[in-house]
Amino acid sequence: MKKEIIAMLLAGGKGTRLLSLTKKTAKPAVFFGGKYRIIDFPLSNCTNSGIDIVGVLTQYESIQLNDYIGTGSKWGYDGNRSKTVILPPRQKEEGSSWYNGTADAIYHNLDFIEEYKPQYVLILSGDHIYKMDYAKMLDYHKKLGADCTIAVINVLLSEANRFGIMNCDEDMKITSFEEKPEKPQSTLASMGIYIFSYDKLKKYLEEDGKILRSEHDFGKHIIPKMLDNKEKMYAYLFEGYWKDVGTIESLWQANMDLLKDNDLDIFNRQGNWKIYSEDTFSLPQYIGVNASVENSLINQGTIVYGKVKDSVVFGNSIIEEGAEVLESVIFPGCTIKKGSKIYKTIVESETTIKENSVINLDGKQIILINS
Amino acid sequence: MEKILGLINLHNSSALDTLTSRRPLASTGFLGRYAFIDIALSNLINSGISEIGIMIKDKPRSLFRHLGFGGNQWSQNYKTGQMVLMYNEIHSKNSMYNHDINNMIENIWFIKNSLSEYVVITPVHIIDRLNYQDVVKDHISKNADITVVYAKVENAKDNYIGTSYLKLDKNNRIIRISENKGSENERNISLETIVMNRKTLLEIIDKSSKISSFFSMKDILQYLCGTLYINAYEYKGYVRFIDSVQSYLSVSLELLEPKNFQELFSSDWPVYTRTYDTPPAKYYESTKVSKSFIANGSMIKGTIKNSVIGRDVIVEKGAIIENSIVLSHVRISNDTHLNYVVVDKEAEILTIKNLIGSKQDPLIVKQEDVI
Numbered sequence: 001m002k003k004e005i006i007a008m009l010l011a012g013g014k015g016t017r018l019l020s021l022t023k024k025t026a027k028p029a030v031f032f033g034g035k036y037r038i039i040d041f042p043l044s045n046c047t048n049s050g051i052d053i054v055g056v057l058t059q060y061e062s063i064q065l066n067d068y069i070g071t072g073s074k075w076g077y078d079g080n081r082s083k084t085v086i087l088p089p090r091q092k093e094e095g096s097s098w099y100n101g102t103a104d105a106i107y108h109n110l111d112f113i114e115e116y117k118p119q120y121v122l123i124l125s126g127d128h129i130y131k132m133d134y135a136k137m138l139d140y141h142k143k144l145g146a147d148c149t150i151a152v153i154n155v156l157l158s159e160a161n162r163f164g165i166m167n168c169d170e171d172m173k174i175t176s177f178e179e180k181p182e183k184p185q186s187t188l189a190s191m192g193i194y195i196f197s198y199d200k201l202k203k204y205l206e207e208d209g210k211i212l213r214s215e216h217d218f219g220k221h222i223i224p225k226m227l228d229n230k231e232k233m234y235a236y237l238f239e240g241y242w243k244d245v246g247t248i249e250s251l252w253q254a255n256m257d258l259l260k261d262n263d264l265d266i267f268n269r270q271g272n273w274k275i276y277s278e279d280t281f282s283l284p285q286y287i288g289v290n291a292s293v294e295n296s297l298i299n300q301g302t303i304v305y306g307k308v309k310d311s312v313v314f315g316n317s318i319i320e321e322g323a324e325v326l327e328s329v330i331f332p333g334c335t336i337k338k339g340s341k342i343y344k345t346i347v348e349s350e351t352t353i354k355e356n357s358v359i360n361l362d363g364k365q366i367i368l369i370n371s
Numbered sequence: 372m373e374k375i376l377g378l379i380n381l382h383n384s385s386a387l388d389t390l391t392s393r394r395p396l397a398s399t400g401f402l403g404r405y406a407f408i409d410i411a412l413s414n415l416i417n418s419g420i421s422e423i424g425i426m427i428k429d430k431p432r433s434l435f436r437h438l439g440f441g442g443n444q445w446s447q448n449y450k451t452g453q454m455v456l457m458y459n460e461i462h463s464k465n466s467m468y469n470h471d472i473n474n475m476i477e478n479i480w481f482i483k484n485s486l487s488e489y490v491v492i493t494p495v496h497i498i499d500r501l502n503y504q505d506v507v508k509d510h511i512s513k514n515a516d517i518t519v520v521y522a523k524v525e526n527a528k529d530n531y532i533g534t535s536y537l538k539l540d541k542n543n544r545i546i547r548i549s550e551n552k553g554s555e556n557e558r559n560i561s562l563e564t565i566v567m568n569r570k571t572l573l574e575i576i577d578k579s580s581k582i583s584s585f586f587s588m589k590d591i592l593q594y595l596c597g598t599l600y601i602n603a604y605e606y607k608g609y610v611r612f613i614d615s616v617q618s619y620l621s622v623s624l625e626l627l628e629p630k631n632f633q634e635l636f637s638s639d640w641p642v643y644t645r646t647y648d649t650p651p652a653k654y655y656e657s658t659k660v661s662k663s664f665i666a667n668g669s670m671i672k673g674t675i676k677n678s679v680i681g682r683d684v685i686v687e688k689g690a691i692i693e694n695s696i697v698l699s700h701v702r703i704s705n706d707t708h709l710n711y712v713v714v715d716k717e718a719e720i721l722t723i724k725n726l727i728g729s730k731q732d733p734l735i736v737k738q739e740d741v742i
Binding site for chain 1: 402403404629632636641642643644646648650651652653654655656657658659660661662663664665666667668670675680
């Protein structure tokens with residue numbers, strides 16, 4: 001089956017700063033937004049952009065993620081003409097190893113990519129929350145005759161030292177690239193989304209694959225090498241909501257952002273970019289006779305008898321009478337027993353908060369709680 | 372577990388005023404996220420029945436849309452299970468000929484080709500949680516020709532008027548089937564769920580058409596009461612009839628009491644339905660919601676009491692919705708007051724600010740109306 005473009009979605013990371021959330025869960029499988037897992041965003045973007053084949057590279061605690069992804073039916077893939085394909089590290093005749101870096105992971109799956117003889121390969125990360133039409137980025141890449149197009153987003157100058165920063169000319173051609181620069185020369189940060197012309201990608205991956213000392217990272221090795229060799233590299237400016245929720249604090253904040261009308265448009269008010277996810281066999285949410293719900297997001301299957309304010313409550317949870325959930329995020333399947341007060345907390349899935357518990361009342365920091 | 376062919380009989384559903392002018396009861400919205408047919412389908416699936424025929428009477432378009440192609444959501448395995456839409460096109464415009472027996476005759480290939488030993492025929496307008504395996508077990512143990520499911524009621528003087536009741540001997544054999552005209556309070560009301568051997572069904576279909584082309588299943592059963600061994604199986608769980616707009620509203624509002632919805636819905640007997648990938652419901656500041664079901668995708672700014680709100684419903688500031696059912700994609704504008712109203716899909720209530728119905732006489736806003 002020949003495809004013009006296929007996507008390779010890197011979903012192997014742990015997300016160490018998400019603490020116990022990623023003890024048994026890969027970061028892309030972490031919950032977000034009352035209903036979704038982070039990986040629903042890049043996968044739904046692929047569906048809506050018309051990308052038929054998505055290779056998903058898993059590694060860390062991958063059972064849950066592999067099971068969740070399957071052949072992609074949750075995102076409309078039929079498993080035949082369009083599909084997601086799980087690509088874990090595997091034994092080969094030459095030997096076996098884990099994936100050691102973003103470029104290494106793709107390098108070890110060049111044979112998978114070859115099957116589709118694509119002209120272009122889209123490299124994505126499964127860690128980010130955003131809505132993007134990759135077809136538009138591909139058109140841009142084609143129009144410019146680029147060898148590599150990197151999606152960038154404007155960040156605050158004060159934050160720029162946390163990102164890979166692209167320096168471009170007025171035509172958005174990348175002139176240089178600095179990883180976490182102390183004195184950033186621009187505010188265009190790499191989003192870790194690349195479109196490569198396949199021949200170039202293959203060439204540079206194979207070269208890098210031979211260098212034992214290399215960390216095999218796109219940002220640290222492949223991109224700089226391509227720049228050195230004066231390949232045609234362009235930056236594609238993305239304007240919209242984009243978040244890398246790497247810490248408990250940022251995960252909480254990203255959830256709270258949804259309570260204000262913002263660019264992420266989770267409600268798809270523009271009507272053209274739905275985010276698909278797993279459905280559950282649940283009743284719609286039930287709000288009890290003495291309950292109080294304000295400024296919150298609540299998913300189906302949840303029963304609220306108590307108070308929920310400024311919070312995001314996932315599905316199939318129960319908030320008992322007299323319990324109060326304030327500025328918090330409750331993951332699926334939790335029970336908040338009566339009289340409890342929860343403030344500025346993320347409650348992990350399937351957790352029971354005992355009666356009359358008082359959690360994080362001073363709220364100086366966002367905390368994470370599990371059973 | 373027996374291999375059973377399941378037939379959902381849509382021929383005896385009542386009309387629900389304008390709610391069913393363009394759709395059958397089967398695809399009319401229920402409790403925010405379901406269609407009535409989901410209850411019957413889920414009973415079949417949970418009973419281990421995966422060979423299902425849906426006997427369509429008329430207006431099939433929305434049903435096709437709800438079920439999808441082949442109904443994958445309801446099959447455990449869609450290669451071994453199958454869902455067949457049985458439509459009697461030839462007689463669809465003739466009410467005298469368009470009955471369940473003729474539907475089965477038109478689609479006899481489905482019943483003949485089945486390898487199941489038993490058949491269960493179940494209606495869509497009676498809500499219950501029947502395990503059909505239990506009924507078949509009883510049917511086999513009695514060595515009966517036919518088994519009809521019934522419930523003992525104590526309020527038949529004012530309720531269940533026009534439905535069939537059973538006169539039973541001490542072994543629960545049916546002596547006579549009659550129409551309830553309200554003369555007695557204690558009655559054995561037929562739940563119109565019938566079990567028989569598949570071969571018996573084929574014989575009955577044949578016999579029925581020879582006696583009268585106008586004979587429906589109900590007629591032939593009454594006729595055969597004396598000659599065949601018709602057994603009665605008592606169902607003791609939650610059961611309700613949906614045969615009018617009043618009962619549609621009153622059953623829905625009754626289910627707003629936790630003890631009632633917990634009787635009908637539980638995790639060990641799930642109700643399956645298709646997903647529309649809608650985001651969690653959003654509650655804004657100073658919303659007042661109590662004793663209500665709210666489906667996903669809804670955006671609530673007003674007051675909702677004792678009501679059922681479907682998917683993607685917008686309730687603007689100052690609006691008050693009480694004792695009402697609002698189906699999907701409806702917009703209720705600022706300061707609108709609804710009491711005992713059923714609002715059909717996609718309607719917009721913009722300039723009329725007071726819609727007050729009553730329990731006996733609910734108001735209906737038609738599909739796509741803008742008022």
